Amino acid sequence: MGAWTVLQERQAMLLDPAIRDWVLLPIMLVMVLVGVVRHQVTVLLNGPPRKADLKSARETKGLQRGSILRAHGNHLPEYAFEARKAYLTEAFEKGTYLKDPKAGNKPKGNVMQDPAYVETMMDGMKKNMMNIVPQTVIMGWINFFFSGFVLIKLPFPLTIRFKSMLQRGIETQDMDVSWVSSLSWYFLNLFGLQSVFTLILGSGHAADAMRDMQAMSTMGMGPAAGPQMSPTGQPQDMHKIFLSEKENIELTEHEWGLNNVETRLLVKYGKLPRSILVDQKKAKAAATSVSGPSTSSLSSSSPAAVAAAAAAAGGKKKGRRQA
Amino acid sequence: MVNAAKVLQDLRASAERKPDVVVRLGKPLVENGAVKKLDADAWLVYEQVAIAALDVGDDALAQRCIQALEQKFPGSARVRRLHGMKLEAEGELIQAGEIYKAILQEDETNILAAKRQVMLLRAMGLPSDAISALVKYLDINYTDFEGWLQLADLYLEQLMYSQAAFCMEEVIMLQPQNHIFHLKYAEILYSQQSIGLALKQFCRVVELCKDHVRGLYGIKLCTSHLLKLSPSKDSTATSQEDLKAIDLLATERLIATYNAASSSTKSVSTKWIENL
Amino acid sequence: MSGQQINPDDALYVDMFIAKNSQTMTFIRSSYSAILGIAAGTLGLTNWSGFIFYFTGSAFLSFLIFAIKAKARPSLYFRQPLDVFTEGVLGGLLSYILFWTLLYGIIHVYD
Known part of the structure; x- marks a missing residue:
């Protein structure tokens, strides 16, 4: 001390x-x-600045296609997203964007x-x-x-x-x-x-x-x-990178941002209360968890339909219990 | 003098195309040699004024600028591209094409020359060649959203709507915050008769830019069309309730935009909007 | 693992402007921290009072920026509204310590 x-x-x-x-x-x-x-x-x-090589630039940009699709794909309608997803997964697998497709392991x-x-x-x-x-x-x-x-x-x-x-x-x-x-x-x-x-x-x-x-x-x-x-x-090994990017894309699910755009717009102008959006989210989560294996998530957007869906989800639960 | 330089600099940064402003401000700078006081920026100003002069039709001014640049940077690909543009403006399309081809042979990644070549093909009246050249360019330079925008325009000229829609989708993915691109996409969808989808896109436009009049008109057109049809069984479509609510909202906002107009305009426009 | 939920307001932020704002914040903070350091050294602050001085001064600066520059609506300029208060504070701390030590040494330690 x-x-x-x-x-x-x-x-x-x-x-x-x-x-x-x-x-x-x-x-x-x-x-x-x-x-x-x-x-x-x-x-x-x-x-x-070094002169850029055409094929290298194409390779890097090609890889970027995947990340851009994943980042902003939710702005596109489903068919557009799926089409690009299918095309890119195939292209990355085949190595369409590779600089030297026959290189393999140098x-x-x-x-x-x-x-x-x-x-x-x-x-x-x-x-x-x-x-x-x-x-x-x-x-x-x-x-x-x-x-x-x-x-x-x-x-x-x-x-x-x-x-x-x-x-x-x-x-x-x-x-x-x-x-x-x-x-x-x-x-x-x-x-x-x-x-x-x-x-x-x-x-x-x-x-x-x-x-x-x-x-x-x-x-x-x-x-x-x-x-x-x-x-x-x-x-x-660019091929490996492309393959991993391909897997990332395959895993990406499409969540269309414009599903409830009408409701959002009405809320923005104050025609509907903001709580509607929260209710919609809850109903969607409930519907997807109950409907389980059926993959199509509830995409209907009107409040009435949402309420009906919530009731249906409740009804389904009841049915299971009774059976 | 200082102010003119600042305005020109701002225009360069925002990439706006305002040739009349540039020529009005830039011409005196170039003619009395004050542009040299700008040091490094002087060459950018020369380039900017040259392009604007070609836009406006002042070939002599453009020639002066190009000559000054050539003296400073002999053999530069960038200056040669300007030379090609001037030939295009004079109507010597074949010669311009030769210049661009030469530049690309030396350096195949030169973006400026590749782009001018595409537009040259369009000017020569060979739209399908222009389209294939641009597609090849975009295969390499995927992230150039202006290129995709130009391709969409080329397709629209040929009335190839689904291809144009594809291009706009790429543009939206590259620049999702810009409501103008969403608007263009929405209008293409409307022309393709995908009214339900178009409606959602128009809503997005108004969401990104409040009270956007063109977007509101788009909404009105879509809703009036959809309300006349029987309710769709498709779960992804907008419900009747929502359609009516959006229709009402659009009508209300459109009438509000004419609030400041005179009363006669107001009554006419109100009547017309309500009958849309 | 699933796609990102689209946040309708996310697309409203332009990357270039956000980066520019971030740069400006860092610039302001570093200059300010250096000056604060000089002040702290001159005043002869030590130990905790020195650090408290920095954080108080930093908070004051954040408040000024918030009120005057961001016009009390930081969500217009930054992705997270709290960024106004936290951006660049740690980097500023290092320069603060440098100048604080320098001035303190020059004035109080040397003859």
């Missing part, structure tokens, strides 16, 4: 202003400048010779280099020049567990965890300057650490125009 109180006393230390002038501000300045430079260099390195040895894949890999590598190299260099620089002394006090307390991480190089036992070394100032800057960069460079700047961390975990995701690469850097 006593030791704890000692630590809690506000440790009033004053630091040499030279530290502020020669370490605190320079580190921050360097990080800002490096971020800006990195952004410009990335823009330069990327060069003119033996991995040939990957390096395919120029398109090499390009995508180079792109991914370039991006990673631009992210990792500056970080490593700055960290090394800080560790070399600015270690072994206390840099700044954090205005908020932290637990003891952070002591070893934040005070690396300063081996004391009693000092507040809030007094931290230069390396932790570096990390603080790394995270805090994200929004500053967004302010200066506009969104989509190349110095985004969040994207760095994502990039480190999933390597080599090229832009949509190029051939797709899986996280491990192998060329993805």
Whole structure:
């Protein structure tokens, strides 16, 4: 208990202003400048936008057909949806949209010779280099020049567990965890300057650490125009992707959004109370659960019919009990 | 000067076709060289004014803009497309076709050239060729809703309603929040005599855009048609009760739109609407 | 597993505008958080008072945006009306801490 109180006393230390002038501000300045430079260099390195390959574009767009149908298919009447569903499931199965229908499973040895894949890999590598190299260099620089002394006090307390991480190089036992070394100032800057960069460079700047961390975990995701690469850097088997998309489509049921549009319109203009919609939903749920195997869900929309259906559902239940 | 640039920029962003405004604002900019002060935007303005000038018929202005662009970007496919458009405007359709073909040979994914080629075929009076070219284009560029819209128009010209309906369905899936597309779809359905379906679509239009007059008229036409028929046994069809309620609502909203008109107009329109 | 229930109001949100609004919110919040951080550091706030300062200031900003910019109808501008209050707060917190630490250090820790 006593030791704890000692630590809690506000440790009033004053630091040499030279530290502020020669370490605190320079580190921050360097990080800002490096971020800006990195952004410009990335823009330069990327060069003119790569010419899109016709077949690749068709492949990706073909895949999108499936997702768009699933996302917005409920705006279409049933026959339109079913027709597209049937067509797409067949097309994905047969591989109509594949870039190279006869490819099958390409033996991995040939990957390096395919120029398109090499390009995508180079792109991914370039991006990673631009992210990792500056970080490593700055960290090394800080560790070399600015270690072994206390840099700044954090205005908020932290637990003891952070002591070893934040005070690396300063081996004391009693000092507040809030007094931290230069390396932790570096990390603080790394995270805090994200929004500053967004302010200066506009969104989509190349110095985004969040994207760095994502990039480190999933390597080599090229832009949509190029051939797709899986996280491990192998060329993805598009056929498998199409097949999984096909299954997704097959599983999608059509729920026509315009089933009760008249009622919704009447409610919108205040001709009918909003509770009608709730009643309709309840009746529909009841009807589908009772009618079980018969797949056609209740689609009638008028309130009178809904009430009749609810009564019928109740009647059905009764019939079962009696029988 | 600054205001003109801002207006032109807004028009570029909204992709509205207002050639008279663009030429009126852009012509002085181009002629006295003030456009160069816009730096990067200057070339976009040149392109914008060139296209608008072709729309309006001011070929000389278009030529000036194209020349300026050619000087800055020699050999660019984008500039060559503009050149092709100018030839189209002058009536030299075959030459324009050659230019587009050359561009596509170099770069088969060039969207601008592909689109111009389709419209060229239409201008040459070869609708079926235009349709097949556009279908091929859309097979590759599925997400281009303007392409689907254009295809729907081509089909409508040929009175191929079911194909046009298919195209509109694609457009709706790509842009579900736009009530104009729902409206077009509804009108095609009505022309195909699927009145029940058309009614639901018209209701959707009015739901997305309150008091949309054309949608309300559509509703009126559908309901008056359906009410004359005997009630359908189909469970998905609108019930009699709902039909009457919607009919009443549409009549009421339509009469309300003429509220601001003079009394004679009001009485005439009211009478006509009620008899629809 | 079944298709999504069509929510008639869902189609009313244009993706581009939603993204633009989100961007604007983030922009406002980051600038504001930086300034708040500078203020907190200058004032010498520590521990809890620092964090409370941030969250109060953030709530104040949300309220201002809600009342003046969103005209008290956030559902017009955002998919979830509560987004006005929560969008970008955590990102802002990081810059707040940075500037708070910086100013606090410069003024109170150094000679």
